[in-house]
Structures are given as C-alpha cells and as structure tokens.
Ligand code: ATP
C-alpha cells in the first residue's frame with residue numbers, strides 16, 4: 319500500500335482498563351510522527367468495546383458498528399476485558415474477535431525485537447541480535463470447531479477435532495509472509511511445520527510453501543518442525559527473519575517470541591486484512607491489566623509500537639521506523655522506564671519522552 323493522498327482516518331477504541339491510559343500516549347506519539355512526516359491523520363474516538371459501554375447498553379457494540387468503523391483506514395485498539403465484571407468470552411467474542419472475523423483480518427503479525435533496557439530472559443542477548451516477525455494464520459487450521467464426542471462420559475468415550483486447511487486460506491497467508499519478507503528487505507522466511515507427525519495437513523502446508531515460494535525467487539526459505547523450532551527461538555533467535563505458521567503453531571510462537579524479548583508491556587500486534595477491503599487492527603499484545611489499571615503506571619510502549627506498525631502498514635514506513643527508533647532511544651534511558659522494566663516513570667512520562675524525541679528531530 320502506498321501513502322494516501324486524502325489523509326488517513328483512524329478509528330480509535332481505547333476499551334478497558336489500561337487501554338484507556340496507554341491509548342492517549344499512543345495518540346500523542348502518532349500526532350508527533352504525523353507532524354514530523356507531514357501525514358494528515360484524523361482520529362475518531364469510539365467508546366464501545368468496553369465494560370462501560372456494556373453496562374449502559376447491555377451489548378459490547380452498537381448494531382451499526384460496521385458502518386461506524388468499517389470505512390476507516392485502520393483501527394487503533396487498546397484492550398478489552400474486565401473479568402471481574404464481564405466474562406472474557408462475552409467481551410472478546412462481542413468485540414475484538416468479531417472485528418477479526420467480520421473484517422477478515424487473516425494475518426496476525428507480531429514483531430519480536432529485543433529493545434535496549436529490556437532484560438531478556440535469554441542470558442547474554444544484546445539488542446540487535448533478536449529482530450524478526452511472526453506471521454500467524456488467523457482464521458482456520460487447527461482452530462476449526464469441526465469434530466465431536468461420542469459415548470460421552472463412558473469408558474468408550476471418543477473425542478476428535480479436525481484441522482481444516484483450505485487452498486485459499488493457506489496460500490493467502492503464505493503470500494503475505496513471502497511478500498512481507500520481500501518488501502521489508504528481510505529476504506528470508508522460515509515455515510513452521512510438523513509433517514513428520516501430522517501426516518495429512520502439514521505435508522499439504524509444506525507443499526503450498528514450496529509452490530508459493532516460486533513467486534518470490536528473491537526470498538530464501540527453510541522449514542523447521544515446530545518442536546525444534548521452539549527450541550531455536552530460545553537458543554538461536556538470531557537465525558530468524560520472518561516466521562510463518564498455521565493458527566495453532568503461530569499462536570504458540572507469537573507468545574514465545576515476545577516472551578524471549580522481555581516484558582509483555584512492550585510488544586505490539588497487527589491483525590491485518592492485506593487486501594485493504596476492510597480496516598486492519600493494531601493493538602498491544604497485553605490485555606487490560608485490571609490489577610494495575612487506574613494508577614497511571616502501565617507501560618505505554620506496546621501501544622505506541624502498535625501505532626508504528628499501523629503507519630508502516632498504511633504506507634508510511636519511515637514514520638513507523640522513526641517511532642521505533644524513538645522507543646529505542648527512550649528505553650535506553652533508565653529515567654523513562656516504567657515499573658515493569660524496573661524504573662519509576664509513569665505512563666505519561668514515558669509517552670511524552672517518546673513523543674519528545676520525534677518532536678526534537680523535526
Ligand atoms: P488478555 O486480556 O490478553 O487475556 P491477560 O488478562 O492474561 O491478557 P494482561 O491484562 O495482559 O493479561 O496482564 C498480565 C499481567 O501483565 C498483569 O499482571 C499486568 O499487570 C501486566 N501487564 C500487562 N500489560 C502491562 C503494561 N502495559 N505495563 C505493565 N504491566 C503490564
């Protein structure tokens with residue numbers, strides 16, 4: 319996608335808990351980046367997809383939510399969920415998961431990058447050594463609800479659940495991953511498989527990787543079985559550039575990756591509809607964190623980084639990269655680190671420091 323001529327319109331949904339505290343910092347940084355790179359952005363705020371909205375209206379979303387946000391260029395999302403007040407399956411299925419499905423966000427994209435000042439549980443790793451992306455298939459595969467139980471509750475009980483892979487579903491995620499590796503100049507892709515144990519669907523996945531790779535001769539690729547792949551995430555993370563995986567394997571890898579790079583407070587995530595038919599959604603990996611909500615101490619970096627991914631996706635890679643560099647600058651200074659990183663800065667102090675780097679460079 320290329321930069322748009324008529325300006326960007328972003329739907330902003332702060333949601334619950336610390337979402338309401340970190341989103342304003344994300345917007346502060348996006349505004350600073352927009353100014354520096356002369357990007358015309360309008361932010362439209364929405365109060366739905368939150369406990370407050372549910373309490374007033376009895377639903378997570380208004381009936382015309384699709385009309386309200388479907389025409390935006392992207393959705394900038396905070397967090398949803400407040401388990402003490404509303405069950406997670408109601409809040410999640412009533413909003414975020416509905417967005418994913420209705421807007422056909424079939425890619426989940428997560429950067430895995432070790433930042434300065436963030437202690438990695440992998441001893442001795444330095445920033446620069448871990449820097450890759452996990453591309454997860456977000457709509458089919460192992461998470462089908464096809465299957466059933468027979469003889470339930472008896473000694474003869476049989477339970478099964480199918481993995482569903484479609485040509486369209488597999489090919490489109492592979493095309494996204496190869497294209498992403500190509501256009502971000504990463505030029506190397508790793509496919510997660512398990513064709514030595516899962517004898518029907520995974521060989522099919524491998525076959526499609528082989529086939530789709532032919533359209534991307536510039537991108538070198540390899541494949542690993544998921545068991546050894548998880549070991550390499552921990553032992554040799556420098557090996558990876560872009561890792562593509564089915565729904566279940568991607569789910570595991572996209573949690574393991576950010577865990578290898580430190581706190582949950584800094585990692586972002588994109589739920590992407592690559593065709594651009596529907597808006598993509600950018601959010602931090604963390605949730606609403608009710609245990610620290612309302613105190614102004616949440617780490618805003620995950621939300622801010624999600625904004626960088628959003629600008630990159632919308633055709634402003636320099637602006638996205640500048641935000642990531644500003645994050646790195648600020649995290650390198652202990653005075654601006656939040657508590658989860660062993661510092662004392664509050665949410666706003668950290669957000670203002672990152673925005674300040676962008677303003678100073680203007
Ligand atoms: P989800 O809502 O995605 O299911 P969760 O409810 O399991 O996630 P989170 O809300 O992400 O978990 O919180 C997990 C832990 O991490 C909590 O103790 C929370 O305080 C902490 N945490 C999460 N996000 C942040 C942040 N931005 N800054 C500091 N601590 C955080």
Ligand code: MG
Pocket residue numbers: 398399605606607
């Ligand atoms: Mg939660």
